[in-house]
Amino acid sequence: MKRQVNNTRKCIDCGAPVLRKVKRCPPCNSSFRKARKPYERTPEHKKRMSERITGTKRHNRPASCQPEVAEKIRSWWTPERREAARLRGLAFAQNPEWRMKIALSVSGDKNPMWENGRSQTAYTAGFSDKLREIVRLRDGEQCKECGSLENLCVHHKDFQKYNHHSDNLVLLCRKCHKIAHVNQMNMNPQD
Numbered sequence: 001m002k003r004q005v006n007n008t009r010k011c012i013d014c015g016a017p018v019l020r021k022v023k024r025c026p027p028c029n030s031s032f033r034k035a036r037k038p039y040e041r042t043p044e045h046k047k048r049m050s051e052r053i054t055g056t057k058r059h060n061r062p063a064s065c066q067p068e069v070a071e072k073i074r075s076w077w078t079p080e081r082r083e084a085a086r087l088r089g090l091a092f093a094q095n096p097e098w099r100m101k102i103a104l105s106v107s108g109d110k111n112p113m114w115e116n117g118r119s120q121t122a123y124t125a126g127f128s129d130k131l132r133e134i135v136r137l138r139d140g141e142q143c144k145e146c147g148s149l150e151n152l153c154v155h156h157k158d159f160q161k162y163n164h165h166s167d168n169l170v171l172l173c174r175k176c177h178k179i180a181h182v183n184q185m186n187m188n189p190q191d
Contacts, residue, residue, distance in 0.1 A: 154171060
C-alpha cells in the first residue's frame with residue numbers, strides 16, 4: 001500500500017499548519033486515534049500469520065530479561081554508582097569538546113531524523129532556486145569557510161529562515177554548515 005502524503009502542509013481536519021509528511025496537527029491526530037476502532041485480527045488472519053512464521057528462526061531474549069541476570073544488574077547499580085554516573089553525565093554536558101563530538105556523530109545522514117537534507121520547518125516565500133543560484137555565483141561556487149567545491153548549500157548567517165537578504169546568505173559546504181549550526185546551538189543552549 002502506497003503511503004499518502006499531505007502536500008498542502010495543512011491539517012486535513014482543521015486546516016492548521018503542519019510539518020511535512022503528516023496529515024493532521026497533533027490535537028486532531030490525538031482525537032482521531034482515540035476515536036479509531038482498534039484493529040481486530042480474525043481467526044483466519046491469525047492462522048495465516050502462524051503459518052507464515054512457522055519454521056523461521058526466532059531470536060533469543062536478551063540476557064537482561066532472565067531473572068538471575070536482571071537481579072545482578074539491579075544489585076550492581078548501587079546508589080553510589082548511580083550518583084557517579086549522574087555526575088559524569090553532568091560533566092560531559094558542560095564539556096564543549098564532548099558536545100561537539102556527539103553533535104558531529106549524529107549529524108547529517110547519521111541522524112535518525114535525517115530526511116535527505118530537508119528541514120522540519122519550511123522556509124518562507126522568497127527562498128527560491130533562483131536566489132540560491134545568485135548566492136552560488138556571487139560566492140564563486142565554493143565554501144566561504146574551507147573553499148570546498150562539493151556539497152554546497154546556502155546558509156542564513158543569523159539562522160532565521162525568513163531573512164533572505166543577500167547580506168544574510170553565504171555559501172557553505174555541508175560540513176561547515178553543520179559546524180555553524182552546532183556552534184550556534186552551543187552558544188544558545190536554551191533554544
